[in-house]
Amino acid sequence: MSESAHSYSDLTGDELAGLVPELLLSGQLIDRSGMAHLISAFGRETMTKVAIEEWMAASPVYTHRMRTALGIDGDGVEDMFKCLQLDIGAPPQFMDFRYEITDKYHGSFVLDHCGALMDVEPLGDEYVTAMCHDIEDPTFDATAIATNRRARIRPIHRPPRRPVDRNPHCAWTVTIEPDREELPLPVDAEAMFTTNAAQVELSPIDETGPGHVDYRGPLVEDLQFAEWSHSALVRIAEEVALQHQLLALGFLISLRRYAESAEQVTEIYRKQFTGIAGLSADRLRSALRLGSDAQAVAEVIRLVPVLGPRQYTGVTATVDGDDVIVDIPSDSPAMRDGGWCTLLTVDHCEPLQAIGVAVEPHWTISAAETTDDGLRVRYTVGGDAQKESGEVAIARFSSGADFSFTDRGRSIPITPVASGV
Numbered sequence: 001m002s003e004s005a006h007s008y009s010d011l012t013g014d015e016l017a018g019l020v021p022e023l024l025l026s027g028q029l030i031d032r033s034g035m036a037h038l039i040s041a042f043g044r045e046t047m048t049k050v051a052i053e054e055w056m057a058a059s060p061v062y063t064h065r066m067r068t069a070l071g072i073d074g075d076g077v078e079d080m081f082k083c084l085q086l087d088i089g090a091p092p093q094f095m096d097f098r099y100e101i102t103d104k105y106h107g108s109f110v111l112d113h114c115g116a117l118m119d120v121e122p123l124g125d126e127y128v129t130a131m132c133h134d135i136e137d138p139t140f141d142a143t144a145i146a147t148n149r150r151a152r153i154r155p156i157h158r159p160p161r162r163p164v165d166r167n168p169h170c171a172w173t174v175t176i177e178p179d180r181e182e183l184p185l186p187v188d189a190e191a192m193f194t195t196n197a198a199q200v201e202l203s204p205i206d207e208t209g210p211g212h213v214d215y216r217g218p219l220v221e222d223l224q225f226a227e228w229s230h231s232a233l234v235r236i237a238e239e240v241a242l243q244h245q246l247l248a249l250g251f252l253i254s255l256r257r258y259a260e261s262a263e264q265v266t267e268i269y270r271k272q273f274t275g276i277a278g279l280s281a282d283r284l285r286s287a288l289r290l291g292s293d294a295q296a297v298a299e300v301i302r303l304v305p306v307l308g309p310r311q312y313t314g315v316t317a318t319v320d321g322d323d324v325i326v327d328i329p330s331d332s333p334a335m336r337d338g339g340w341c342t343l344l345t346v347d348h349c350e351p352l353q354a355i356g357v358a359v360e361p362h363w364t365i366s367a368a369e370t371t372d373d374g375l376r377v378r379y380t381v382g383g384d385a386q387k388e389s390g391e392v393a394i395a396r397f398s399s400g401a402d403f404s405f406t407d408r409g410r411s412i413p414i415t416p417v418a419s420g421v
Helices: 013-028 030-042 044-070 077-084 115-123 125-144 187-192 230-258 262-287 294-303 333-337 350-359 390-395
Strands: 095-103 106-114 151-157 170-176 316-320 323-329 363-370 374-381
Touching: 013 030, 013 230, 013 262, 030 044, 030 230, 030 262, 030 390, 044 077, 044 125, 044 187, 044 230, 077 095, 077 106, 077 125, 077 170, 106 115, 115 125, 125 151, 125 170, 187 230, 230 262, 230 333, 262 294, 262 350, 262 390, 294 316, 294 323, 294 350, 294 374, 350 363, 350 374, 350 390
Parallel strands: none
Antiparallel strands: 095 106, 106 170, 151 170, 316 323, 323 374, 363 374
């Protein structure tokens, strides 16, 4: 048996630079996978509550982690904007944030394009208001307090759009005032800080370069990942994969409040996992220009963010002749947190099947067995082509499913307006 690329560190710098935006977009699409099932089970109002609670639980934690990893140690709006550029809630171009800094504690941003709005707008004003008002108000502040608890993000204008083709899609101010009351850390975020996901150690960054090894310099207009060092890109990719896990845990915490039974929690949680697993695998395979053979399946398994990072999940993939064997350990930080990996059992491999189909529809799971160390799953190619699951088809409702990134050139520093430069 031979093992595929076992981590992001096996990729080239160019591959990583192209993959990081894909990983960020994948994280944004988790909600396209999960929220439809919440609407079906509970209705729009409960879906809105879960969306608020999951992001408020996860974003302070993963923002803190990214700040620490990349040396973003300031407490101003520039530091906050740097974090947003590396947040699954704001994948580049799909959520096209344009920033302006007035001074250290004052700034603003607009969204020239909001992919999330494009997904929700056809559903009507009630859904738009739920996302752009009910959800954004508390979750923007939850993200901001990871930089400064006296920060506030407030709308200048936002959807529903009037007129209907208004651009930019929305505009917001960001202010930090020294005499303002500090916002508390959300209760669910306090609990999230105690998880293994919050504390797991990921790959260290080699500070000798070449390329950017931190984000201590000025905020730039468009973050160009090709300008970063290989080890920094590896760490960013791992952190973004971990953002997936933290958001999924936030979803689980909230879902348990509203579900009628443990069985309903598991059903909806597995559907969320299955949908994003298939969609994320499809985009990753395309981004890395992989084929459809066993090596491609193994590489997708190893790099797809819903099964990573490896330090957290322990998932491995090996090529065995024409087959692929995936091992999911029963004892890992991910298992101890009770997240997505716990949904994979001998009888329930739907997320893994969705990944196989995303690589090539003839890949099927031919065996799944419990071992001394956990779960072992075997992929075999052949037989009838498998249909894409309904969960993946639902996730494809998002315009992000077919979104294409464009090359915007080199990074350009954003000069504070008050500097007069």
